[in-house]
Amino acid sequence: MHLDPEGDPAGMDGSSGTEPSWAVVDGTLVPLEEARLPLGDRGFFFAESVYEVALGGRGALFAWDRHRTRLVRSLRGIGLDTGPALAGVERALQLLQPRMGQRPMLLYVQVTGGSGPRDHLPPAPGLAPRVYATLRPFPTAALVEARGQGIRAITVADNRWPLATFKTTQLLGSVLAKRAARAAGADDALFVDASGHLLEATSANLFVVREGRALTPHTGRNLLPGVTRAILLERARDLIAEADLRERDLRDAQEVFMASTTRPVVGVTRIDGRPVADGQPGPLTRELALRFDSWLEAEIGLRVV
Amino acid sequence: MHLDPEGDPAGMDGSSGTEPSWAVVDGTLVPLEEARLPLGDRGFFFAESVYEVALGGRGALFAWDRHRTRLVRSLRGIGLDTGPALAGVERALQLLQPRMGQRPMLLYVQVTGGSGPRDHLPPAPGLAPRVYATLRPFPTAALVEARGQGIRAITVADNRWPLATFKTTQLLGSVLAKRAARAAGADDALFVDASGHLLEATSANLFVVREGRALTPHTGRNLLPGVTRAILLERARDLIAEADLRERDLRDAQEVFMASTTRPVVGVTRIDGRPVADGQPGPLTRELALRFDSWLEAEIGLRVV
Numbered sequence: 001m002h003l004d005p006e007g008d009p010a011g012m013d014g015s016s017g018t019e020p021s022w023a024v025v026d027g028t029l030v031p032l033e034e035a036r037l038p039l040g041d042r043g044f045f046f047a048e049s050v051y052e053v054a055l056g057g058r059g060a061l062f063a064w065d066r067h068r069t070r071l072v073r074s075l076r077g078i079g080l081d082t083g084p085a086l087a088g089v090e091r092a093l094q095l096l097q098p099r100m101g102q103r104p105m106l107l108y109v110q111v112t113g114g115s116g117p118r119d120h121l122p123p124a125p126g127l128a129p130r131v132y133a134t135l136r137p138f139p140t141a142a143l144v145e146a147r148g149q150g151i152r153a154i155t156v157a158d159n160r161w162p163l164a165t166f167k168t169t170q171l172l173g174s175v176l177a178k179r180a181a182r183a184a185g186a187d188d189a190l191f192v193d194a195s196g197h198l199l200e201a202t203s204a205n206l207f208v209v210r211e212g213r214a215l216t217p218h219t220g221r222n223l224l225p226g227v228t229r230a231i232l233l234e235r236a237r238d239l240i241a242e243a244d245l246r247e248r249d250l251r252d253a254q255e256v257f258m259a260s261t262t263r264p265v266v267g268v269t270r271i272d273g274r275p276v277a278d279g280q281p282g283p284l285t286r287e288l289a290l291r292f293d294s295w296l297e298a299e300i301g302l303r304v305v
Numbered sequence: 306m307h308l309d310p311e312g313d314p315a316g317m318d319g320s321s322g323t324e325p326s327w328a329v330v331d332g333t334l335v336p337l338e339e340a341r342l343p344l345g346d347r348g349f350f351f352a353e354s355v356y357e358v359a360l361g362g363r364g365a366l367f368a369w370d371r372h373r374t375r376l377v378r379s380l381r382g383i384g385l386d387t388g389p390a391l392a393g394v395e396r397a398l399q400l401l402q403p404r405m406g407q408r409p410m411l412l413y414v415q416v417t418g419g420s421g422p423r424d425h426l427p428p429a430p431g432l433a434p435r436v437y438a439t440l441r442p443f444p445t446a447a448l449v450e451a452r453g454q455g456i457r458a459i460t461v462a463d464n465r466w467p468l469a470t471f472k473t474t475q476l477l478g479s480v481l482a483k484r485a486a487r488a489a490g491a492d493d494a495l496f497v498d499a500s501g502h503l504l505e506a507t508s509a510n511l512f513v514v515r516e517g518r519a520l521t522p523h524t525g526r527n528l529l530p531g532v533t534r535a536i537l538l539e540r541a542r543d544l545i546a547e548a549d550l551r552e553r554d555l556r557d558a559q560e561v562f563m564a565s566t567t568r569p570v571v572g573v574t575r576i577d578g579r580p581v582a583d584g585q586p587g588p589l590t591r592e593l594a595l596r597f598d599s600w601l602e603a604e605i606g607l608r609v610v
């Protein structure tokens with residue numbers, strides 16, 4: 001099944017309708033559908049931008065310190081100034097956090113290299129970064145469905161640039177991989193590098209259960225160090241470890257699951273048309289999903305599923 | 306020296322000031338600085354967009370058929386529908402061509418996967434593509450300067466995605482390479498792939514003169530098939546051919562030059578700090594630049610330099 005962030009037509013709490021969606025552009029709060037950006041934005045012309053997605057509720061953001069730290073790392077990774085960018089992000093959060101109410105919301109923040117005449121090389125000393133943020137209802141229904149059915153995945157050759165370790169908007173490779181998955185009757189794609197090593201899904205980290213332990217590819221390879229991945233590694237270190245994994249390790253896996261902010265622990269039940277083990281989300285996957293949900297509830301005071 | 310597309314403060318025809326710059330958004334003509342796009346554009350979120358840059362004057366576009374053909378190829382390459390995209394491009398051209406007057410102008414056209422809620426996977430059957438176009442004065446002064454002094458280049462490892470053959474806005478690798486060039490006191494970077502093969506510059510094709518002939522990397526490798534490159538290969542086939550070139554072929558080159566729409570034949574005079582031959586644009590480079598300028602003048606009725 002396909003995780004549609006616009007899902008959740010009726011909330012799991014029984015309410016109908018969705019929370020309004022908001023955006024912050026240039027430090028101003030506007031309804032999401034009214035948000036605009038200048039045609040000269042370097043994020044639009046050159047994919048010169050980085051982003052974060054975080055989960056919020058009751059005015060709080062889950063693991064925001066980690067997202068903020070990674071945002072700084074991504075900004076530095078593509079050579080953008082961090083100071084003005086972070087000030088803009090703080091301003092956006094001030095405006096959006098009061099809108100995080102009784103239902104889980106997704107915060108999206110994108111920082112670009114600024115706006116100016118189209119030229120690969122920005123002027124020196126540089127343009128002011130631009131900050132865009134949106135706040136939308138968390139796709140609860142889609143997560144519930146994914147948790148129940150599991151994800152059908154295909155394996156694909158890594159078609160991204162070599163700096164996928166930074167969370168930039170150079171995402172067309174992931175888009176094409178996800179389209180290829182849909183064309184194959186699947187939901188998502190798992191990237192495999194030229195040496196046959198497993199990397200990650202198109203927008204989630206990957207975990208392979210072997211001998212009762214979940215192993216996830218280490219970040220020395222071309223993959224994004226996920227916040228959800230880091231929390232799992234830290235808080236469930238009895239059950240999860242980093243490892244060098246190859247595509248062939250999928251074949252005799254006891255379980256496979258993926259994890260991201262919008263998909264905090266979801267089983268992968270079919271890969272390239274073949275079931276993983278018995279084709280159902282496995283016990284370790286279910287256990288870690290429950291644990292993660294409890295951490296979310298403790299920190300933002302809301303159940304996400 | 307750095308090719309600033311905003312250059313040309315005084316026209317080479319002696320006029321002062323610049324032509325006004327225009328944009329077309331959603332089929333409507335607006336001054337460039339007023340052009341906006343929706344925050345939900347997939348070109349902004351995912352770099353899901355392709356583009357073309359063409360040279361115009363006196364209401365005519367140079368080699369537009371080739372640019373249009375390549376645009377179709379790029380659209381197909383990333384799985385976007387061509388019909389509505391081309392209709393939008395035609396509409397933009399109708400609005401902009403009357404603004405191509407007595408001085409050379411640069412047309413920029415960008416087609417995106419449309420606008421919608423942020424989700425890697427677009428809805429099926431798909432969003433309507435969005436077309437953006439701008440018309441700005443051609444950077445004549447910058448070209449004249451580059452032709453006179455030549456380009457100082459560095460070599461860098463190819464840091465792009467494997468589909469650089471399509472003209473998409475996944476350009477952050479080129480931006481970073483150009484920034485690295487500036488940091489090294491140079492103007493541009495030449496991409497070298499993992500096997501040591503020469504590819505192209507950050508936004509121009511590359512030519513290496515050996516034994517009196519210009520050789521340019523063939524398009525089987527990860528590079529963009531340039532329109533200027535194709536025209537040179539076709540009309541100067543006595544002097545230019547495709548070849549497999551390695552980084553080491555730069556060392557004993559008689560001349561090196563690059564070619565693109567904004568840089569139609571410009572000498573590369575220093576590479577990684579060492580002069581190419583005598584460090585001046587060579588005779589074949591100058592000869593081909595003159596030829597190209599004459600073709601431009603014949604087709605758009607204007608001298609660009």
